[in-house]
Amino acid sequence: MQLQNYVINDIKPLNINEKISDVQMVFNQLTYSHIPVEDNGVYLGCISETDAHCFDAKKSIKECNYAIEGFFVRDYTNWLDVLEAFAQNSCNVMPILDKNNNYLGYYELNDIIGLFNETPFFSEPGGTLIVEKGIKDYSFSEISQIAESNNAKILGAFISNMTGDLVRITLKIGNASLNEVIQTFRRYSYNIVSGSDDDGYIESLKDRSQYLDKYLNM
Numbered sequence: 001m002q003l004q005n006y007v008i009n010d011i012k013p014l015n016i017n018e019k020i021s022d023v024q025m026v027f028n029q030l031t032y033s034h035i036p037v038e039d040n041g042v043y044l045g046c047i048s049e050t051d052a053h054c055f056d057a058k059k060s061i062k063e064c065n066y067a068i069e070g071f072f073v074r075d076y077t078n079w080l081d082v083l084e085a086f087a088q089n090s091c092n093v094m095p096i097l098d099k100n101n102n103y104l105g106y107y108e109l110n111d112i113i114g115l116f117n118e119t120p121f122f123s124e125p126g127g128t129l130i131v132e133k134g135i136k137d138y139s140f141s142e143i144s145q146i147a148e149s150n151n152a153k154i155l156g157a158f159i160s161n162m163t164g165d166l167v168r169i170t171l172k173i174g175n176a177s178l179n180e181v182i183q184t185f186r187r188y189s190y191n192i193v194s195g196s197d198d199d200g201y202i203e204s205l206k207d208r209s210q211y212l213d214k215y216l217n218m
Contacts, residue, residue: 121156
């Protein structure tokens with residue numbers, strides 16, 4: 001995805017010699033978690049709203065430069081890595097530098113999330129399925145084969161959790177009955193954590209359990 005159209009330049013980076021009181025005033029007017037800081041046109045990093053409101057208002061940013069966070073992305077960084085950078089730095093503003101370290105502007109978190117929402121994983125109709133298997137036993141080639149053997153199309157797949165020896169994979173599946181896909185995953189020893197369609201296997205077990213209870217109570 002092309003991100004050039006999402007570069008924002010409506011806020012100039014703060015100069016490192018500016019007073020913390022001025023920084024606090026800027027944050028009071030914005031909803032951003034961070035603001036970029038520069039020194040003679042050279043990008044240094046970002047100061048956070050939390051830190052700005054904790055510092056002595058009479059001091060300068062330079063006197064508190066130990067709190068400057070040096071995160072950024074490049075103008076050629078792909079959108080998924082940009083989204084990861086947002087998550088890693090707990091921010092809603094991401095400065096952009098070119099290959100020569102010139103400051104170009106910033107991305108806003110909501111814009112990047114909006115791009116993610118436009119992917120087929122979210123925009124196309126289908127069912128969401130979460131499966132689980134031993135970390136040494138699963139493979140994406142097997143997962144694809146299971147889905148395609150039921151004439152299903154995988155619209156997206158990612159590892160959503162890894163705990164101990166287990167890995168959890170979230171799938172978005174279209175063009176098929178999710179129940180049939182679920183049964184096939186079970187035959188391949190995958191644990192079904194969640195499925196957005198009715199799970200016929202569970203319903204069948206419930207029916208048999210009710211029948212057995214009725215028989216035993218006769």
